[in-house]
Amino acid sequence: MDLGLFAQYVMNGLMLGMMYALVAVGFTLFFGVLDVIKFSHGDVLTVGAFTALATFVGLTGIGLRSPWLELVVMLVAATGAMALLGMLIARYLVMPLRGAPPLNTLLITLMLGTVLRESVRLFYPQGGNPKPFPALLPRASIDLGDFNLRLDNVMMLAAGVAAIVALQYLLNRTKLGLAIRAVAQDEETARTMGINFTAIVLVTFAIGSGLAAFAGVMNGLYYNEINFGIGLYLGVIGFSAAIIGGLGSIYGAILGGLLFAALQTVGTVLLPFASAYKDVFAFAVVIAIMAWRPTGLIREKISERV
Amino acid sequence: MAAGRNDGRAALWPGVAALAVATGYLIALLAVERPAVVIALLAAGIAVVVAAAWLGLFGRVSAAFAEHENRLALGAVTAAIALAAVFHEDHFVLLLVTTVLLYSVATLGLNIQFGYAGVLNFAGASFFGIGAYTSAVLNTHTAIPHLVVLLIGGLLAAVIGSLLLVPVLRTRGHYAAVVTIAFALLLKTFLEVNDILGGPQGMQVPSMKILGWSFNDNIELAGVSLSFYMNYFVVSLLLLIGAFIVVRRLERSWVGLNLDALRLDETAASCFGLDIARWKITAFLIGNFLIGIAGALFGMVGGFVAPNNYTFADSLILVSILLLGGIGNPWGLVVATFIVVVVPEKLQAIQEYRFLLYAAMVIAVLLFRPEGLLPRPVRRYFPGWQP
Numbered sequence: 001m002d003l004g005l006f007a008q009y010v011m012n013g014l015m016l017g018m019m020y021a022l023v024a025v026g027f028t029l030f031f032g033v034l035d036v037i038k039f040s041h042g043d044v045l046t047v048g049a050f051t052a053l054a055t056f057v058g059l060t061g062i063g064l065r066s067p068w069l070e071l072v073v074m075l076v077a078a079t080g081a082m083a084l085l086g087m088l089i090a091r092y093l094v095m096p097l098r099g100a101p102p103l104n105t106l107l108i109t110l111m112l113g114t115v116l117r118e119s120v121r122l123f124y125p126q127g128g129n130p131k132p133f134p135a136l137l138p139r140a141s142i143d144l145g146d147f148n149l150r151l152d153n154v155m156m157l158a159a160g161v162a163a164i165v166a167l168q169y170l171l172n173r174t175k176l177g178l179a180i181r182a183v184a185q186d187e188e189t190a191r192t193m194g195i196n197f198t199a200i201v202l203v204t205f206a207i208g209s210g211l212a213a214f215a216g217v218m219n220g221l222y223y224n225e226i227n228f229g230i231g232l233y234l235g236v237i238g239f240s241a242a243i244i245g246g247l248g249s250i251y252g253a254i255l256g257g258l259l260f261a262a263l264q265t266v267g268t269v270l271l272p273f274a275s276a277y278k279d280v281f282a283f284a285v286v287i288a289i290m291a292w293r294p295t296g297l298i299r300e301k302i303s304e305r306v
Numbered sequence: 307m308a309a310g311r312n313d314g315r316a317a318l319w320p321g322v323a324a325l326a327v328a329t330g331y332l333i334a335l336l337a338v339e340r341p342a343v344v345i346a347l348l349a350a351g352i353a354v355v356v357a358a359a360w361l362g363l364f365g366r367v368s369a370a371f372a373e374h375e376n377r378l379a380l381g382a383v384t385a386a387i388a389l390a391a392v393f394h395e396d397h398f399v400l401l402l403v404t405t406v407l408l409y410s411v412a413t414l415g416l417n418i419q420f421g422y423a424g425v426l427n428f429a430g431a432s433f434f435g436i437g438a439y440t441s442a443v444l445n446t447h448t449a450i451p452h453l454v455v456l457l458i459g460g461l462l463a464a465v466i467g468s469l470l471l472v473p474v475l476r477t478r479g480h481y482a483a484v485v486t487i488a489f490a491l492l493l494k495t496f497l498e499v500n501d502i503l504g505g506p507q508g509m510q511v512p513s514m515k516i517l518g519w520s521f522n523d524n525i526e527l528a529g530v531s532l533s534f535y536m537n538y539f540v541v542s543l544l545l546l547i548g549a550f551i552v553v554r555r556l557e558r559s560w561v562g563l564n565l566d567a568l569r570l571d572e573t574a575a576s577c578f579g580l581d582i583a584r585w586k587i588t589a590f591l592i593g594n595f596l597i598g599i600a601g602a603l604f605g606m607v608g609g610f611v612a613p614n615n616y617t618f619a620d621s622l623i624l625v626s627i628l629l630l631g632g633i634g635n636p637w638g639l640v641v642a643t644f645i646v647v648v649v650p651e652k653l654q655a656i657q658e659y660r661f662l663l664y665a666a667m668v669i670a671v672l673l674f675r676p677e678g679l680l681p682r683p684v685r686r687y688f689p690g691w692q693p
Contacts, residue, residue: 037480093669102479103426104672107629110428110483111672114622114665122659232618236488243481276499283492290485291473 004146013265014258015153015222018160021257022215023238024245025167026208028253031242032184033204036094036105040113041212042235043120044082044089048213049226050120050127052078056134067136074136078217079210086209087202095201113232120228130227133220156218163214164254167207171250180204184248233279240286244293260285320363321370321378327354329385332644333392335652336399344652364680371637372683375554382640383547390539400535402651404607407542408600410643411549413627414636415596418553420625421634421682422562423589424569425474426483429490430624433463433594435616436493437601438511439503442611445512452514456545456602463598464591474590475583478572490618497613508612511605514538538607545603546640549596553636556592558685565589566685619661626664629671632678641680 023045030038052074059070093112097105121127137152171177182190183200191197219234220226241260245252267281335347358364371378386403393399412434419425427433437459444455473485498506514537556562567575568585576582605611623646631642650660671678 039480039483096673100672100676103424104676106426106480106483107625108669108672110622111626111665111668114619114661115669118619118659118662118665122662233491236484236491239484240488243484277496279495280492280499283488283495286488287470287473287485287492290477290481290488294473294477294481 002146004144007147009265009269011153013261014157016264017258017261018157019215019219019234020238020241020260021254022160022163022211023234024242024253024257025250026212027239027242028247028250029204029208031247033180033201034094038094039106039109039235040089040116042231042238043113043116044085044209045212045216045234046120046228046231047085047116048078048082049216049220049230050124051081052217052220053131053133053226071136075214075217078213082213083206083210086205090202090205117228117231127228130225133224133226135221135224137221152221156221160218163211168250176203236286237282240289244289316366316369316373318370318374318377320366321374322381324367325378325381325385329389333389335648336393341653341655348649368680368683372686386543390536394532394536397533397535400533400539402648404535404538404542406643406647407546408604409647410640411546411600412597413624413639413643414549414553415593416624416628417634417636417639418556418589419593420628422557422565422569423586425586425590426486427593428483428486428621428625430597431616431620432490432493433467433597434601434604436463436466437598438605438611441602441605442509442511445606452516456599459602460595460599463601464595467590467594471587471590475586487618490621494613494617506613508610511609511611513609514606542603545599550636623664626668629668629678632680632682634682635680638678638680
């Protein structure tokens with residue numbers, strides 16, 4: 001394979017990996033503070049992407065034609081709305097079930113995901129069909145030999161890195177981040193230190209869901225198309241990525257996302273005849289990874305308390 | 307002796323009365339056509355159920371069912387036959403009832419996994435689909451007797467399910483759930499892109515034939531013409547009776563006791579010497595086998611299979627039935643299957659919204675009545691034993 005094609009694959013893999021990582025980070029954050037897996041996370045992403053699309057339609061309706069301004073408003077609307085949705089879910093569905101059997105939390109978030117997904121399908125105008133997503137980023141590209149470096153991809157990648165760096169800064173350098181980490185480490189001690197547990201959980205869910213909306217917009221811009229099923233797909237893969245990296249670790253989630261994208265890209269390169277089976281391959285990898293390392297590449301150190 | 311019988315043992319009549327009322331109600335519901343009447347009937351049904359629950363009648367009914375299960379089971383079969391006799395010419399109603407019977411078989415399989423062993427399976431519809439595709443392929447391309455095809459459908463579902471054994475055994479809770487969700491998505495995508503199996507359009511399933519008896523011909527018996535769905539109804543009813551007996555025996559036996567121990571506390575169960583892997587495998591395979599058989603027959607009943615009928619959302623519907631009925635209670639499952647399958651068919655207005663409605667309903671059930679409509683009774687170790 002020549003270098004240009006190789007670079008193309010690396011670029012595609014990085015884009016995919018960035019999206020997976022953003023979703024995986026959400027799973028890891030939620031697991032950290034509440035020890036729950038929120039299965040509706042992927043569908044929050046879908047709703048976020050559709051919120052952005054609806055915002056775009058609205059903005060076009062009132063005659064706004066500046067792509068940059070539109071993009072900024074879309075991002076703010078989508079992340080803001082999803083942060084709010086994430087907080088509502090945490091407050092009214094996940095937190096009341098803290099004492100319940102884990103199966104109930106699992107089922108409730110799974111069914112909530114279905115409610116969100118079906119709501120998009122039924123109540124968004126023609127939500128059952130794939131919807132075109134506007135290409136708002138500049139379409140310029142640089143040709144490097146065979147390699148066609150698209151400017152919009154570079155910008156999205158940079159935005160993703162910026163989001164993760166910002167999250168990292170928030171978690172490690174601010175008082176809020178300290179509180180989140182304290183709650184994740186030991187809820188009771190954190191409470192006795194005067195940390196408002198409920199508020200921290202809500203903020204964490206807001207951050208995670210906002211990141212999912214960001215990933216949703218990114219997905220739309222990258223493929224120029226969204227449908228109501230993307231969340232389920234990205235949710236399952238994001239969750240697996242979070243597990244590969246070891247739940248609870250931000251770096252692990254990012255690493256997991258990139259690794260997963262790499263595996264998927266390698267799979268497509270090695271099996272070009274089976275490109276239709278791309279998603280089949282992705283899910284097979286999910287199952288295989290769960291069989292190989294059920295608790296992630298970095299094994300859980302704490303044994304179960306009986 | 308007669309006095310000893312009366313105190314402590316529940317009376318039979320509440321069970322019989324409940325069965326009779328339910329059958330009459332169901333016949334009425336299936337007979338009416340106009341949406342307004344359907345809604346009125348449904349509202350009346352809900353009101354009666356709420357009133358009965360408020361008056362504490364459910365306790366007596368479930369006591370009757372616990373005490374006189376064999377006789378009431380016979381009564382339930384009679385009720386099903388009476389229902390079929392009333393609608394003997396009506397294709398649509400018989401198809402609907404047959405669907406309920408087959409879905410009940412599938413949820414019974416799921417019940418062994420979820421309800422007894424605590425093994426999560428969010429790919430129920432996928433295994434159902436494996437069964438249906440098996441009958442599509444085998445009926446089209448081979449001359450294997452169709453009853454054997456049903457068995458092969460069940461076996462194939464179990465065999466393909468066993469590919470998931472390693473990840474399911476090595477993972478727990480949420481992680482195991484992801485394995486089965488990934489499998490559900492994988493299988494649907496696979497069926498869609500695979501040209502041999504008809505791709506997104508699916509394929510036709512030739513109708514069932516047993517010893518030259520074609521199931522898709524209407525029947526003439528002593529001057530009375532019966533819908534051809536009556537054939538499928540009879541086979542499905544027999545299948546449900548068989549599955550019900552198996553599940554019930556399994557639950558009561560030491561196997562069921564082991565499975566219960568396993569679900570309630572894996573660590574404690576293994577401390578008492580139970581082989582966790584062995585029982586999880588047993589439950590997972592038997593469950594998938596039942597789902598696969600039901601799917602194989604359902605493929606022949608419907609005459610058509612397509613990937614869109616076996617999606618993750620359909621798997622969640624099966625899980626909804628389980629939760630609504632009360633995990634672990636086979637009687638509850640059959641009731642819940644009737645509700646979940648019949649209501650959207652009678653109220654076409656909500657057909658499109660059924661995934662949404664059932665998901666919302668499960669959330670409500672989990673928040674307000676986590677044990678389901680008909681909770682599983684406490685295990686009875688001896689006849690007449692009061693816990």
